[in-house]
Amino acid sequence: MKKVMLFLIFLIVIISIICLFKNKKKEISNSNNNYEIFSFYKKQNLERYEKYKAKTNLSYKDTIIQVNIGLDNSYYTNTKEITLFNSLMLVNKYNYVSKDFKIPNLKPVKEFAKDNMYLEKECMTSFVKMARDAKSNNLNLRAISTYRSYEYQENLYNNYVKVDGIRKADTYSARPGFSEHHTGLAIDIDNIKSNYLNFENTEEFNWLQENAYKYGFILRYPKDKENITGYIYEPWHYRYVGIKVASYIKKNNITFEEYYYEFLDN
Numbered sequence: 001m002k003k004v005m006l007f008l009i010f011l012i013v014i015i016s017i018i019c020l021f022k023n024k025k026k027e028i029s030n031s032n033n034n035y036e037i038f039s040f041y042k043k044q045n046l047e048r049y050e051k052y053k054a055k056t057n058l059s060y061k062d063t064i065i066q067v068n069i070g071l072d073n074s075y076y077t078n079t080k081e082i083t084l085f086n087s088l089m090l091v092n093k094y095n096y097v098s099k100d101f102k103i104p105n106l107k108p109v110k111e112f113a114k115d116n117m118y119l120e121k122e123c124m125t126s127f128v129k130m131a132r133d134a135k136s137n138n139l140n141l142r143a144i145s146t147y148r149s150y151e152y153q154e155n156l157y158n159n160y161v162k163v164d165g166i167r168k169a170d171t172y173s174a175r176p177g178f179s180e181h182h183t184g185l186a187i188d189i190d191n192i193k194s195n196y197l198n199f200e201n202t203e204e205f206n207w208l209q210e211n212a213y214k215y216g217f218i219l220r221y222p223k224d225k226e227n228i229t230g231y232i233y234e235p236w237h238y239r240y241v242g243i244k245v246a247s248y249i250k251k252n253n254i255t256f257e258e259y260y261y262e263f264l265d266n
């Protein structure tokens with residue numbers, strides 16, 4: 001009798017252990033499924049997704065995108081060199097270009113710009129078209145900073161660091177190689193009359209808010225997206241991505257980082 005009882009207890013313990021194990025396995029595979037339904041899910045990042053989601057409580061989709069951007073690690077870690085020019089290339093605090101990176105078709109901006117401004121050809125013609133249309137509405141758009149060489153950015157950044165220290169300088173200035181201005185696809189804009197730092201309070205800014213996407217431009221570092229772009233709100237900095245992508249980004253109120261890691265990262 002005693003033996004039978006012992007055997008039964010033993011059996012119950014074994015069955016319980018098997019059930020527990022099976023449930024655990026099911027839990028893990030369920031959680032995998034939550035991520036796997038997204039085409040931009042990367043198997044090798046699963047552990048990072050789980051850690052980041054536990055920390056941030058974001059949706060599964062945003063968790064995947066933000067981890068793929070690299071945001072679960074601090075800025076300037078696990079950086080990747082971009083070697084080829086592409087009009088939808090992403091240069092940010094995780095992706096950089098080298099000192100001798102070449103932009104095909106770098107052209108001078110002959111109208112609506114300060115002296116010695118250069119942009120990639122398609123970006124330049126789109127900007128000039130946009131500035132011309134703004135002008136016909138009595139608004140002045142002027143390119144005040146466009147393509148920058150590595151050396152130029154190096155000087156600029158080092159001077160900011162001297163004044164403000166690395167921590168603060170990093171919030172508004174890119175380290176050399178990591179500036180979008182290296183791509184020839186980014187423009188800082190003012191309205192001639194007032195300092196660019198005040199651009200947000202101008203008619204020209206309001207017009208760009210309504211119309212920039214029609215010419216293929218996006219406001220690259222929007223308000224309340226600092227945690228994704230890594231930069232403070234910059235009402236003056238625009239990036240050329242083409243009309244189709246600019247329209248999608250505006251309509252969905254996302255950053256270029258989010259667009260890139262949802263549709264272009266492969």
Ligand SMILES: [Zn+2]
Nearest residue numbers: 186187188237
């Ligand atoms: Zn800029």
